[in-house]
Amino acid sequence: MNTLTQEMLLKASSQWFQICTMSDLIEDSGVCALLPFIKTDTQNQIAIFYVNNEVYATSNWDPVGKAQVIYRGIIGSTNGELYICSPLYKQKYSLKTGICLDDNELYIPVYKCKVDQEKIHILIDASNLEVTQ
Amino acid sequence: MNKTHSSIKASNILVVGNGMVGHHFVEQVRQLSDELSIQVLSGESRLAYDRVHLSEFFKDKTESGLALTTEESYQAQNIEFAYEKIVTDIDKENKYVTTEDGTTYAYDKLVLATGSYPFVPPIPGNDQAHCHVYRTIDDLYAMQASAKESKVGVVIGGGLLGLEAANALKELGLETHVVEFAPQLMAVQVDSRGGELLAKKITDLGVTVHTSKATDSIQPSTNTRYVMQFSDGTELATDMIVFSAGIRPSDQLARTNDIAIGPRGGIVIDNYCQTSAEDIYAIGECALWNEQIFGLVAPGYSMARTAAGMIVKNDTSKIAAFTGADMSTKLKLMGVEVGSIGDAHARTPEAQTYIYENQPEDIYKKIVVDKKGRYLLGAVLIGDTSDYDTLLQYALNNIALPKNPESLILPSTCDSPSLGPDVLPATASICSCHNVTKSDIISAMDAGETSLAGIKTCTKASTGCGGCTALLKSVVDSELSKRGVEVNTDICEHFAYSRQELFNIIKVKGYRSFAALIKEEGKGHGCEICKPAVGSILASVHNDYILQQEHIALQDTNDTYLGNMQKDGTYSVVPRVPGGEITPDKLILLGQVAKDHKLYTKITGGQRIDLFGAKVNELPDIWQKLVDGGFETGHAYAKALRTVKSCVGRTWCRFGVQDSVGTAIDLENRYKGLRGPHKIKFAVSGCTRECAEAQSKDIGIIATENGWNLYVCGNGGMKPRHGDLFATDLSTELLVTYIDRILAFYVKTADRLQRTSTWMENLEGGLDYLKNVIIEDSLGICDELEAQMALVIDTYQCEWKTTLENEDSLKRFRQFVNSKETDNTIQFVQERGQIRPATEAEKALVNDEKNIDIIQIA
Numbered sequence: 001m002n003t004l005t006q007e008m009l010l011k012a013s014s015q016w017f018q019i020c021t022m023s024d025l026i027e028d029s030g031v032c033a034l035l036p037f038i039k040t041d042t043q044n045q046i047a048i049f050y051v052n053n054e055v056y057a058t059s060n061w062d063p064v065g066k067a068q069v070i071y072r073g074i075i076g077s078t079n080g081e082l083y084i085c086s087p088l089y090k091q092k093y094s095l096k097t098g099i100c101l102d103d104n105e106l107y108i109p110v111y112k113c114k115v116d117q118e119k120i121h122i123l124i125d126a127s128n129l130e131v132t133q
Numbered sequence: 134m135n136k137t138h139s140s141i142k143a144s145n146i147l148v149v150g151n152g153m154v155g156h157h158f159v160e161q162v163r164q165l166s167d168e169l170s171i172q173v174l175s176g177e178s179r180l181a182y183d184r185v186h187l188s189e190f191f192k193d194k195t196e197s198g199l200a201l202t203t204e205e206s207y208q209a210q211n212i213e214f215a216y217e218k219i220v221t222d223i224d225k226e227n228k229y230v231t232t233e234d235g236t237t238y239a240y241d242k243l244v245l246a247t248g249s250y251p252f253v254p255p256i257p258g259n260d261q262a263h264c265h266v267y268r269t270i271d272d273l274y275a276m277q278a279s280a281k282e283s284k285v286g287v288v289i290g291g292g293l294l295g296l297e298a299a300n301a302l303k304e305l306g307l308e309t310h311v312v313e314f315a316p317q318l319m320a321v322q323v324d325s326r327g328g329e330l331l332a333k334k335i336t337d338l339g340v341t342v343h344t345s346k347a348t349d350s351i352q353p354s355t356n357t358r359y360v361m362q363f364s365d366g367t368e369l370a371t372d373m374i375v376f377s378a379g380i381r382p383s384d385q386l387a388r389t390n391d392i393a394i395g396p397r398g399g400i401v402i403d404n405y406c407q408t409s410a411e412d413i414y415a416i417g418e419c420a421l422w423n424e425q426i427f428g429l430v431a432p433g434y435s436m437a438r439t440a441a442g443m444i445v446k447n448d449t450s451k452i453a454a455f456t457g458a459d460m461s462t463k464l465k466l467m468g469v470e471v472g473s474i475g476d477a478h479a480r481t482p483e484a485q486t487y488i489y490e491n492q493p494e495d496i497y498k499k500i501v502v503d504k505k506g507r508y509l510l511g512a513v514l515i516g517d518t519s520d521y522d523t524l525l526q527y528a529l530n531n532i533a534l535p536k537n538p539e540s541l542i543l544p545s546t547c548d549s550p551s552l553g554p555d556v557l558p559a560t561a562s563i564c565s566c567h568n569v570t571k572s573d574i575i576s577a578m579d580a581g582e583t584s585l586a587g588i589k590t591c592t593k594a595s596t597g598c599g600g601c602t603a604l605l606k607s608v609v610d611s612e613l614s615k616r617g618v619e620v621n622t623d624i625c626e627h628f629a630y631s632r633q634e635l636f637n638i639i640k641v642k643g644y645r646s647f648a649a650l651i652k653e654e655g656k657g658h659g660c661e662i663c664k665p666a667v668g669s670i671l672a673s674v675h676n677d678y679i680l681q682q683e684h685i686a687l688q689d690t691n692d693t694y695l696g697n698m699q700k701d702g703t704y705s706v707v708p709r710v711p712g713g714e715i716t717p718d719k720l721i722l723l724g725q726v727a728k729d730h731k732l733y734t735k736i737t738g739g740q741r742i743d744l745f746g747a748k749v750n751e752l753p754d755i756w757q758k759l760v761d762g763g764f765e766t767g768h769a770y771a772k773a774l775r776t777v778k779s780c781v782g783r784t785w786c787r788f789g790v791q792d793s794v795g796t797a798i799d800l801e802n803r804y805k806g807l808r809g810p811h812k813i814k815f816a817v818s819g820c821t822r823e824c825a826e827a828q829s830k831d832i833g834i835i836a837t838e839n840g841w842n843l844y845v846c847g848n849g850g851m852k853p854r855h856g857d858l859f860a861t862d863l864s865t866e867l868l869v870t871y872i873d874r875i876l877a878f879y880v881k882t883a884d885r886l887q888r889t890s891t892w893m894e895n896l897e898g899g900l901d902y903l904k905n906v907i908i909e910d911s912l913g914i915c916d917e918l919e920a921q922m923a924l925v926i927d928t929y930q931c932e933w934k935t936t937l938e939n940e941d942s943l944k945r946f947r948q949f950v951n952s953k954e955t956d957n958t959i960q961f962v963q964e965r966g967q968i969r970p971a972t973e974a975e976k977a978l979v980n981d982e983k984n985i986d987i988i989q990i991a
Contacts, residue, residue, distance in 0.1 A: 024950040028686030029693075034952040041958045048950075052658070061958075066973065067702035068958050072690040072749075076660030078626060085661040087690035087698060092661075 016114070016121045023118070025050035030071035030084065032060050039130035046111060047071030048120065049095060051082060056095040057111040057122050062086050070108060145170045146444060147230065147240035149220050149386070154417030154433035155246030156181030156201050161441035163210050169445065172238060173207070174218035174230075176247070177269060180204065185430055188297050190273050191304035198855065199270070223390040225410050242412050242444050245387065245400060246437075249380035249418035249428070254289070258351030263358060263373040267298040268380075276375065280305040283372030285357055287311075289348060290377035291318040296466045298377045299340050303467065310341045310369060312361070314378075317344055322462060322473035326490070327513040330497045334469045334516065343369065380428055382419045395421040404454035406440040414440045423457060431565045432458030438568060459529060459565065463514075463521045472518040475528045476501050476511030484510055487539040491516075498542040500524065502534060509534055512542075522604045530561050554608040555615075563608060564601045569594035574608055578616075585609055603897075624885060625662040628655040632810065632885040636670050645675060646683040665689050666885045669772055672808035673880045674921075676928040678935050679808075680942050691770035694946070695932055696752055699745060701959055701970040704752060706732070706744040707769035708759050709805060712779045712797030712817075713740025722762040730755055733967045739776030739814065741767060746968050748955055750948045756933045765805070765931040772886070773808040774815070777801035778826070782819030782836070789819035791836030796865065797825075800834075803869070806929040807876065807922075810883040810892075828856045831889040832872055837861065841868045845875060845903070846893035854890040857900045860908065870919070874907045877918035 019033045030049045038044035045060035047070040060068045065088030073087045075095070083092040083101055092101040093108050100106035112123040146162060148155050151173050159171055175181075182199040190199060207214055215236075222231040229239040251266035253259055263279045266272055267288075280286065286302040288295050291313030302309040311318070317328030318335070332342045347364040354360035357370040387393070387400040393409035394400055399421025406414045416436035418428055427433060435458055442452030461474040479486050483504040490497050496516035502509055509527040514520060520542055526532065527541070535541070557563075559572035569592045577592050585606055589595050595605045622631040628651075630638065635654075644650045647667050651659055659667075668687030672679055679692055691697050696704030708723070723742050727734045732755075733745040747755055756766075769775060777800045780786065782793030797817040807813070816827035817834040826849075827833030833844035839862040847856030860871060883892040896902060905911040936942045948955055960976055961968035 020950040026685060026945070027682075031950045032948060034949040034954055036952065036954070045949075045956070065700065065702075067700065068956050069690070069698070069702040072693065072698070072702075074661040074664055074689065075658070075686065076662075076664070077658035078660065080657070082658060088700070088702075090661065 014123060014125045016123050018119050019046070019048070019122050020120050021118050022050075022115065022120065025055065025120070027051070028075055030073065030075070032068070032071040035124070037131050042068075043109075043130075046122065047084070048113070048122075049075060049084065051075050051095070055113040055115055055120055056082070057113045058084065058093065058095065058098055059109040059111075061108065062088055062091075063106060063108065064089050064091055145172065145239065145241045146244060147238050147242070148173045148244045148246055149230070150246035150248055150383075150417070150419075151175035151177070151181045151214070152246060152248045152417065153181060153184055153201065153430050154248070154437050155244070157434045158244060158246060158416060158437035158441055159207075159212055161438050162445060163212070165441060165445040167211075171212045172240075173212060173214040174220060174232065174238065175214060175216050176219055177271070178216045179270065180207065180214065182270060184268070187267070187270075187273065188301040188304060190270070191277070191301050192858070196270055220386055221389070223386065223392075223410075223413070225390070225413070228412070240412070242414065244440060244444075245408070245413065245415040245419055246417050247383040247386060247419045249382050249426075251376060252379045252381050253376045254348070254378050256348050256351060258359070259374075259376070261351065261353075261359070264351070265373065265375045267294065267301065267375050267377050273301070276301065276373075277305065279373040280307055283307060283358070285310070285371045286373045286375065287361065287369060287371040288375045288377055290379065291315070291342065291344065292321060292377065292379065293319060293462070293464070293466075294380075295377035296335070298375045299335075300467045302375065303338075303340060307373075308341075309339070310343060310371065311335070312343045312346050312348060312363075312369065314347055315344065318342065319471070319473075322477060322513075323471065323515070324478055324499060324513050326488075327471075327477075327497050327499065327515045330495060330515045331466075331469065331471060334495055335467060338467050338469070340467070380418060380426075382421065382426055384419055387415070387419075395424060399426050402436075402455075404439075404456060405443045405449060405452075406436050406455055407443070414444070416440050422455060425457070427458055427460070429458075429460060429462065432460070434566060435568060461525055461528070461565075463518050463525075470514070470516060470518040472512065472514035472521040472524075474512040474521070474525055475509075477513045479511065481510050487542065489539070489542045489544075491544075500538060500542055502538050506538060507533060509538070509541075514542075522601065526557055526561055526604075530558050532556065532558075554604070554611040557608070563605055564592075564594040564596075567593040567596065571608055574605070575612060578609070578612055583613060624666055625660055627651060627657045627659050627663050630654070632666055632670070633882050635667065636674070636881055639667070639670050640674050645671065645677070647671070647687050648683060661689075662885070665692070665772075668692070669808050669810065673925070676806070676808075676925050678930065679932060680936060680939075680945070682941070685945075694749055694752060695756075695766060695770055695936060696747065697770045699970070702749075702956065703745070703959055703970070704747045704749060705769070706747055706752070706755055706759075707737065707741055707767040708764035709767040709801070710741040710776075711801035711805075712777055712794050714779075714794055714798060719762065719764065722759070722764075726755055726758050729758075731961075731968060733969060737769075737776075738778075740778050741769075741776060743769070746961060746970075748948065748959060749946055750955060753937060753943055753946050757937055760931070760934050760937060766933040768805065768932075771808060772811050773806065774801070774804040774813045777804075777815040777817060778830070779817045780819050780822075780824035782817075786819055788822060789836065790838050791819055791841065793817040793819035793825065793834075793836055796834065796841075800869075800872070803926060804872075804876065806932075807880075807925050809876070809880045811886050811888045813876065813879075813889070829853060830856065832856075832875070834868065840864050843868060843871060845900075846889040848888055848890035852890070854894075857893065859900070859904065871907055873922040874915055874918045875903070877921045878903075878906060878914075881918070881921070 028051050030047045033046050035044045042061040045068045047058050047060040049056045060070045062069050069087055073085045076083055076085055082095045085092050098108045098110035114121050146169055181201040219233040220230045221233055229237045231237050251268050265276050286307035287310045288299045289312050291311050299309050299311045317325050318331050336342055349362045349364050351359050351361055358372040361369045382399040384394050384398050384400050400408055400415040400419050402415050402420045402422050406416050408415050417433040436455050439455040463472040479501040484501050486499055486501050488499045499513045501511040508531055512524045557571050561571045563569050563571055573592050577588050582588050582591055595602045623629050624632055664687040698704055727744050735743050737743050777797040779793045779797030783789035783791055814830045815832045816825040816830040818825040818827045819836045827835050828844050829847045829849040833847050833856045835842045841863045842861045843859045844856030845859045848854045879889055960971040962971045962975055
């Protein structure tokens with residue numbers, strides 16, 4: 001497993017990257033991590049949530065509020081489905097699919113996560129991200 | 134009466150008079166048609182206002198508080214209007230009117246809503262400078278001016294309006310007398326025993342009542358301004374006099390223009406409000422229907438509806454004719470409840486009566502039933518009108534009486550059957566001011582409206598005198614439960630409890646965390662509704678540090694980062710400035726911090742300074758400097774006590790009568806950190822000029838010569854509400870005790886995100902109930918409320934100070950867990966010498982590497 005570097009991102013199609021450790025996470029809440037070397041401002045931040053002993057990762061970009069704030073929302077559930085509620089205008093996005101529960105035209109990208117020896121890894125498909133040279 | 138109606142659609146409606154009824158007519162026409170042109174000629178120098186509540190002008194309301202409409206509203210509805218236009222002539226042939234000043238106005242349909250004028254008995258001396266009548270706002274100003282130079286005031290006339298006028302004199306601070314010609318007060322509405330009791334109660338309130346007194350003359354006097362000579366040889370000294378001896382229809386225009394009037398005045402109308410002249414209508418107190426003048430607003434409104442329907446639709450089969458009106462009334466005179474229904478005097482042949490009288494509590498109730506005891510004909514209620522709604526429904530809808538009709542007025546210990554909303558027929562009139570029937574309410578609900586507020590808005594029910602509020606609610610609730618719509622007060626899908634129930638559960642069972650609470654009392658994970666609500670309740674009850682690990686997930690983003698998130702994800706910083714008092718050094722520090730961190734600064738409405746544009750990772754540094762400089766958090770981010778605004782008060786101001794700043798600072802320091810269902814704002818004014826605008830605050834305090842007047846549950850913002858006067862001339866100590874209790878009671882009982890103003894409006898029993906709970910301790914909970922507040926006050930901490938001392942909490946303020954970078958999507962541009970967030974378009978220019986001056990703040 002690798003720590004994220006520019007070189008790796010440039011080469012990557014889908015690849016697991018180590019982002020942070022469990023001790024960085026906050027139970028039932030979110031934190032934010034940077035994907036460096038990504039050119040597009042709206043794609044370079046991810047929100048990581050730790051809830052019910054699971055780790056979830058989504059884009060941090062709020063497509064409605066147009067700001068990097070998703071990780072600061074409240075985690076909720078409806079009929080058993082976990083979601084993150086945008087702190088700006090309160091849209092709810094499924095933590096599993098990223099689809100907005102209030103408007104299924106809206107979504108935020110979600111990332112696969114795994115925990116290995118207290119380290120959080122996220123699967124990133126860099127082929128569709130613009131990486132700085 | 135059958136008449137031919139003009140078949141041409143009316144294109145221009147001219148309304149003479151803009152009283153309550155004239156205004157209602159205009160509204161009704163506009164509801165039916167946007168197209169018809171409407172012109173209104175007001176005889177006064179202002180548009181329609183509420184004459185029913187005129188005496189409140191001297192209490193809380195201002196002139197604008199009485200207003201029923203505004204120029205802007207009329208303009209927006211395309212209603213033309215002119216002031217001080219007295220119409221003198223009508224050219225019926227050519228269809229135009231002429232006013233005193235010679236202007237002419239053409240009409241297709243003319244509506245006379247000229248109202249009435251006060252009758253002044255022909256007593257020698259009745260035209261002196263300090264003799265007034267009581268009908269218009271101008272009359273009120275004249276009374277106010279006289280009252281300033283008077284100690285004693287007399288109202289001549291002990292009817293409904295006379296007692297209102299007496300209330301006004303009392304509010305003006307005069308020694309007040311009521312002189313009535315008849316042997317009793319309110320002789321029209323109330324029987325003699327009821328009148329006696331009413332007189333007793335009013336006397337207890339400090340108004341002297343003189344009945345069976347005919348005034349012979351009003352003479353100048355030496356010690357007082359006047360002396361009134363009565364026919365029985367007695368005298369009464371006074372400084373001013375208000376005549377309120379009945380009304381007479383303003384029918385002069387009809388008299389001089391050959392329109393039929395009744396033998397004792399009043400413009401004769403038929404069931405469609407048409408006068409004897411073609412295309413001329415009359416409505417309200419100037420109109421005479423079936424030999425009767427109706428001096429109440431509800432029948433006037435009915436006429437307005439009929440006339441509007443007639444003019445717009447021009448088809449008698451499509452509108453409700455005016456067929457008389459119920460003259461029942463329920464009102465509160467100087468705090469005394471009085472109700473009168475139908476045949477209050479039992480004048481129907483062979484009518485029978487039942488009477489209940491409770492002398493210790495000054496309650497008198499009488500019902501009048503028909504010979505066989507089947508139907509209710511009338512009622513008199515003094516001192517307690519709680520049975521009024523039920524009795525009125527029996528009378529209006531001819532509902533068969535129970536076997537023992539007396540049970541309707543006996544105290545509830547005897548199991549009096551109350552008339553459930555289900556028993557009411559569909560035609561039952563629920564709101565008589567706006568003629569809303571039970572079936573109107575049901576059809577509004579069929580159309581999808583289920584909230585009480587929504588039903589009020591779309592049917593107008595309960596928006597007139599408000600007397601039917603409780604009845605309306607019971608009809609709506611019963612209809613909802615019939616439809617299987619449970620009136621669901623659950624806070625969300627995770628807890629089957631209302632906020633108030635959750636509060637009690639947390640308090641009684643001692644829960645200290647959300648996790649424990651949802652495990653035992655709820656289900657699922659929780660959500661953005663219940664988490665912050667429970668977080669707030671836990672804070673109100675235990676007042677733990679809100680960023681304690683088990684509470685973190687509950688907080689809205691503003692609470693989590695102890696700042697107010699703005700649209701671009703940055704935060705604003707608002708340090709507490711108690712009472713708005715700040716030293717130059719602290720001002721300089723605020724400026725320095727803003728300069729160092731390149732923040733945008735703005736003065737808030739709450740007399741403090743807001744610093745905008747702080748990135749999440751900058752917050753700890755900013756606050757370290759502020760805390761070191763002696764600032765505390767301002768809780769601007771929390772549903773909590775915000776500010777106590779103050780004027781400068783006695784210390785500096787020539788007019789101030791108390792130390793408003795000192796008191797504001799003490800109060801702000803006392804309640805800072807108190808979290809509640811919503812934000813809480815205070816203000817303290819140093820005199821009645823009210824420069825701190827305290828009446829628009831949740832808790833408003835206005836200094837008096839003798840202490841403090843306390844106003845509660847005011848609000849500015851979206852739905853402004855003047856605070857209710859809760860208590861007067863309080864010592865500072867008692868003031869604080871009451872505020873402790875009121876706030877604790879609000880925190881305990883309000884709904885989630887319910888401001889005190891809506892809390893008050895939904896509080897059953899309203900202000901009187903709140904006074905009973907807080908002043909009389911009617912629920913026996915004042916000790917508990919005070920203890921609750923004491924706990925919050927004793928456990929106060931500055932959350933920013935605590936956070937800065939806590940390594941774990943500070944970790945929360947990292948922008949990225951894996952990098953020291955900052956959020957590069959946050960971009961500012963300069964405007965008026967300060968930063969502001971860049972717009973999307975400005976950011977795009979930068980991304981396209983066009984030349985634009987964006988400030989990156991590291």
